[in-house]
Each structure stands twice: as C-alpha cells, then as structure tokens.
Amino acid sequence: MNMNKINYFTSNEEVSKLLASRIKNERVAQRIKQEELADMADVKIYVVRNFEQHAKINLDNLISLLRALKKLNVFEELFDFAKGRIESDPFEYKQKNKKVKQRVYDEK
Numbered sequence: 001m002n003m004n005k006i007n008y009f010t011s012n013e014e015v016s017k018l019l020a021s022r023i024k025n026e027r028v029a030q031r032i033k034q035e036e037l038a039d040m041a042d043v044k045i046y047v048v049r050n051f052e053q054h055a056k057i058n059l060d061n062l063i064s065l066l067r068a069l070k071k072l073n074v075f076e077e078l079f080d081f082a083k084g085r086i087e088s089d090p091f092e093y094k095q096k097n098k099k100v101k102q103r104v105y106d107e108k
Helices: 012-029 034-041 045-054 059-068 074-078 090-096
Strands: none
Touching (some): 012 045
C-alpha cells in the first residue's frame, strides 16, 4: 500500500492507519507529547496511544484531537461533497445522457 494515497481500493484499515499516522506526525511537528494532547483534547491518554498505535478511535474523540491540534478545519473540505460538482439544468442532463443508437437500419 502507498501510505500517502487513498483510492477506492484502499481498505478501511489502511485509511485508518494513514489518518493515525498523519495526526501523529502533526502532533510531533507541533512538539506536543501524547499526554499533553490528551489533556488539551480532554480525552484519556489511552485514547491517543490506542489511536496512534492501532488506528482505533471513535468520531467524538477524533474531533477532540483535531480541535486540540487546531486542525478541525480539515472537515470543511472533507465534507464539501458539492465542491467540484458541476450542476447542470435537467435539459442538459437529458441531452448528455441520451442513448446513442447501437445499430443502423436501412430505410424501407
């Protein structure tokens, strides 16, 4: 597995490990100890350790860790599903998805 890319073939476990790795790297880059992060996020130390070692965490605790690292804004883009989606009017959609004839018949 390429630890930097996520695609449709990436397993849930691989995605979790990548997320845990990136958050750990951010913690280290900010020079924050695991105990300090747990205190800042108001979670138990085992939550941070378990996440970094085994990539297991619930959503509430993940949000708390991201908030403590001042990285909560990652959810902005993560859940902006409409970003990049081009809206078209129904007529354009119908024309674009019109079936193309597969056979040619002789005129009678």
